[in-house]
Amino acid sequence: MSDKQVELNEHGHELLAWSDDSRHDVDEADHYVLMADAIRDLLIEKGVIKAGDVREQLEFMDSRSEDMGARIVARAWANPDFKERLLANGTEAIKEFDIPMLDAELVVVENTNEFHNMVVCTLCSCYPRTILGMPPDWYKSKTYRSRSVNEPRAVLKEFGTDLADDVAVRVHDSNADMRYLVLPLRPEGTDGWSEPELAKLVSRDSMIGVSPATEPATEPET
Amino acid sequence: MVGVHDIGGLPAGPMIIEDHEMEPWFKLLNAIAGAMRSRGHTTIHEMRRCLESLPQGVYDRGYAERWSEAVCDLLEEKGLLTKAEVLERIAEMRAAGGGGAS
Structure with missing residues (x-):
């Protein structure tokens, strides 16, 4: 990711170029795509949550x-x-x-x-x-x-x-x-x-x- | 002490007024976090603390990325899984040519 780039506004104050206000490169996104799957699978395998819990949550989100x-x-x-x-x-x-x-x-x-x-x-x-x-x-x-x-x-x-x-x-x-x-x-x-x-x-x-x-x-x- | 998250009032550039459909993988991550809460394993306050404790470099990766890292940290803290297990599983998925957010 890019470091903070320094820019000045009209008052001469430093502006921060916030890196999370833009889209991200594919390689990095892929890591987190897989991470979500990995976390879900591990939690279900360990019996911490059930597959149905995740489905319920997704349905609830869709209903809002x-x-x-x-x-x-x-x-x-x-x-x-x-x-x-x-x-x-x-x-x-x-x-x-x-x-x-x-x-x-x-x-x-x-x-x-x-x-x-x-x-x-x-x-x-x-x-x-x-x-x-x-x-x-x-x-x-x-x-x-x-x-x-x-x-x-x-x-x-x-x-x-x-x-x-x-x-x-x-x-x-x-x-x-x-x-x-x-x-x-x-x-x-x-x-x-x-x-x-x-x-x-x-x-x-x-x-x-x-x-x-x-x-x-x-x-x-x- | 001011944490990485405490940015109210800092100068910043013009608003970028945009919105996108939530990516399926991040929706899944939200659902996992919701399931953890509804099962009583975690609270929103613990989640918040994990987000706020991230190092600046990780925090700045992006909204969805920082949530992923914080969920992972919280689950490890709770002894429910380890980051090493997650990374190992990711490597296995890559080796198997897996897709994601299925």
């Missing part, structure tokens, strides 16, 4: 996606009681969707006209995986991890999200015990929409807090 999060957000937009419960105790509130949080607590943070929330895990890649699926590559990148906490507005701009100066940014640093979900602002012109209609406006990125929810293209037919 941002659609879960979109349903939660849509219900919070449509149902004030649920929203109140969700903001008070996310872990408890999502039980009605039959979504487990495994080891962690869920904290839901609401965007308003005064505050914009954004989620990062500076230490690694903690993320509400049971609600959003696996985190995107950029979320796990060292660039996002390092910069989000000291220049969130600049990072948001690179996502095309240009916040007004009078909107404060709150950055939430996730950890193994605490996972965050952003409740984005409900788009204008969606009064009376059903939960499934609203859910279509809720992107993964809006629940991480790097973009707003999708604006409705047209009014739905009534």
Whole structure:
């Protein structure tokens, strides 16, 4: 792997060229491809885990996606009681969707006209995986991890999200015990929409807090 | 002490906003780690400590690569397998012309 290459930004600060933000050469990848197989086979042979355990885990991963999060957000937009419960105790509130949080607590943070929330895990890649699926590559990148906490507005701009100066940014640093979900602002012109209609406006990125929810293209037919 | 993982606030270049489908071998590794947790052999906190204890050079190999190394370290620490066994098995697979993530 390449060593850190030194570059300077416009302020003369050293920039680190993070090596894990790029793809890897084939030889190295092959080693780890085989390592995963080797570990699985050894653990099954030794009776530590069963083949069925691995299959179950793979199926569980496949069953998780941002659609879960979109349903939660849509219900919070449509149902004030649920929203109140969700903001008070996310872990408890999502039980009605039959979504487990495994080891962690869920904290839901609401965007308003005064505050914009954004989620990062500076230490690694903690993320509400049971609600959003696996985190995107950029979320796990060292660039996002390092910069989000000291220049969130600049990072948001690179996502095309240009916040007004009078909107404060709150950055939430996730950890193994605490996972965050952003409740984005409900788009204008969606009064009376059903939960499934609203859910279509809720992107993964809006629940991480790097973009707003999708604006409705047209009014739905009534 | 600041560990290899503690990078919040450090300067870095522009965001590379990309995402790829998870590679099958890394998905398998995640499933193995999940199975270890659900069987009660390991905890997420032990996994985190192993990730955070990796030498800089290993940590910088990449996200999936560092997870692989950390899983291996944790399993060895638990006495469930050794790194030597894993490397030996990899060599056997290579000798047999094996594929991977099957």
